[in-house]
Amino acid sequence: MTPTARTRLALLLGDPVAHSRSPAIHNAAFEALGLDAVYLAARVEAAHLGEAVAGLRALGMLGANVTIPHKQAIVPYLDALTPVAEAIGAVNTVVPQPDGTLLGTNTDAAGFFEPLRPHAATLDGAEVVVFGAGGAARAVTYALLTEVHPARLTLVARSPAKATALAQSFAALDLHGVLHIAEPTLADDHARNAALLVNATPLGMHGAHEAATPWPAADFRPEQLAYDLVYAPAETRFLREAAARGATPLVGLAMLVGQAAEAFHLWTGQPMPLPPVYRALGA
Numbered sequence: 039m040t041p042t043a044r045t046r047l048a049l050l051l052g053d054p055v056a057h058s059r060s061p062a063i064h065n066a067a068f069e070a071l072g073l074d075a076v077y078l079a080a081r082v083e084a085a086h087l088g089e090a091v092a093g094l095r096a097l098g099m100l101g102a103n104v105t106i107p108h109k110q111a112i113v114p115y116l117d118a119l120t121p122v123a124e125a126i127g128a129v130n131t132v133v134p135q136p137d138g139t140l141l142g143t144n145t146d147a148a149g150f151f152e153p154l155r156p157h158a159a160t161l162d163g164a165e166v167v168v169f170g171a172g173g174a175a176r177a178v179t180y181a182l183l184t185e186v187h188p189a190r191l192t193l194v195a196r197s198p199a200k201a202t203a204l205a206q207s208f209a210a211l212d213l214h215g216v217l218h219i220a221e222p223t224l225a226d227d228h229a230r231n232a233a234l235l236v237n238a239t240p241l242g243m244h245g246a247h248e249a250a251t252p253w254p255a256a257d258f259r260p261e262q263l264a265y266d267l268v269y270a271p272a273e274t275r276f277l278r279e280a281a282a283r284g285a286t287p288l289v290g291l292a293m294l295v296g297q298a299a300e301a302f303h304l305w306t307g308q309p310m311p312l313p314p315v316y317r318a319l320g321a
Contacts (some may be wrong), residue, residue: 039069039076046075047097050088051106051112055079057244057270058266059291059319063298063310070311075100082109086197091115092176094132094140101305102132106240116142117233126180127207128173131301143304146177149297150267151185153288159264160233161186167229167291168224169252170238171195171204174267178238179204183211192218192232194225194252222252228251235280237266242274251275260284269294291321 041047050060056079056264064077082090087108092115104112109128113119116129117139121127129142154161168178168190175193182191193199198219205217220228229235235258241250248271256279258264264280277287299310 039074041132042074046073047104048075048077048100049083049094050077050079050103050204051087051108051208052079052266053081053107054073054245055081055105058105059269059294060298062318063295063315064302066315067142067302067310070314071306071308073306073308075306082108084108087111088115088243091132091140092241094134095138099132099134101134101301103301104130104132106173110176113142116140119143122180124145125208125211126173128176130297131304132187133304142178144298145297145304146174146293147181147184148300149295150178151181151297153265154181154186154234154242154263158186159236161188161263163187164233165190165191165192165231166234166236167192167194167225167230167232168236168238169194169241171197172202172238175238176204176207178267179208179217180211183208187214188216188234190218190228191216192220192225192228194220194222194228196222200317217307221286225253226255229255230257230259232262234263234265235276235285237264237268237276240268240275242266242268242271244270249275251279254279256283258283258285262286263288267293291319295319306310 068075120143123144133141146308193201201219259281262285264285265288267290
């Protein structure tokens with residue numbers, strides 16, 4: 039579609055953003071529904087995040103998504119948060135309100151859980167390991183605590199202090215004390231016993247981290263689910279090694295589309311048309 043003088047603009051704010059598939063997703067959806075809107079990715083350095091948010095207000099944006107490393111840093115610049123964003127402590131979607139205020143919400147938790155729905159019964163009461171303690175890990179932890187109730191949820195992070203802070207922020211949801219912290223060098227036993235392993239770190243992402251994995255172990259099991267939130271490349275080292283040992287790989291693209299669909303609905307009031315979106319992604 040050719041932009042017009044009435045075209046509405048939606049943005050992705052992050053650093054880096056060159057790898058993002060979000061423009062392909064949203065622009066395919068806009069075109070399929072005949073909406074006069076366009077979605078662009080904007081690289082925003084941390085020092086300029088406040089200015090970028092001010093720009094959202096000034097330009098009358100349709101909406102915005104927020105990605106690494108701004109999901110938590112953007113919170114003070116917004117006017118209000120939804121309950122789910124408050125609980126997670128991170129924002130991935132900004133929804134302009136009729137009065138000009140900016141509402142922050144989080145669609146990552148819903149997007150993350152969607153591919154796990156067929157496995158929910160297996161995960162209930164099982165052990166789960168999440169690698170990472172950033173904004174993505176917060177959404178994952180929230181979804182797991184509220185949807186599947188694991189017997190043990192181990193957060194594996196290079197910074198135990200950061201992981202501890204994450205766990206403490208979810209104390210009200212952790213009614214049975216299932217959250218635990220482990221450093222990477224002490225995570226092997228938990229990872230071997232886990233029914234679900236989640237990579238919520240940038241390790242494996244296209245670029246400098248592509249050859250990396252959060253758990254370079256050779257003992258995935260066929261009964262395990264290996265879920266990588268990294269979606270570029272589609273098959274990360276983490277997923278290749280899991281599949282090679284019989285585990286079930288879950289790709290990050292499903293979460294990406296799921297969270298995007300909820301954001302799209304919040305901005306437009308319409309459901310995202312998924313077939314043209316997946317065609318645009320070559321999936």
